[in-house]
Amino acid sequence: MLRTAAWLFFVGLVPTILLIHYGPVFIVVYLGPNWEQAGVFAQVLAPMLLARLVTAPTATVFFATGHQRLEAKLAVVSFVIIAAGVGLSLFVGGDAVSIVVGYAAAATVVYLLYFIFAIRISSR
Secondary structure, three states, X not given: OHHHHHHHHHHHHHHHHHHXXXXXXXXXXXXXXXXXXXXXXXXXXXXXXXXXXXXXXXXXXXXXOOOHHHHHHHHHHHHHHHHHHHHHHHHHOOXXXXXXXXXXXXXXXXXXXXXHHHHHHHOO
């Protein structure tokens, strides 16, 4: 599992770096100047999407090992973390970019949490 996660990380690293540095440029070239804000969202969401790419294959560990109850608890915790991230960003900034930043940061924490538990389960 760690080998697959590492491979997925390195596969997703270059697109993530490109989106972080050139997201608005790519979107404007492809879709036009009215879509520049979407490029900013791509910049903000890129690290979260990398975390999702790396951790998504590990989600089956919970079902394959009979840890559905733990996964259900993690789902509740995930909801709270994401709601807190979005709520805090609404309180602090309130604009669309702030909200996306809050969501992306919280979702990244959630993916890392799932990954840590999946690794712990699979190493037993």
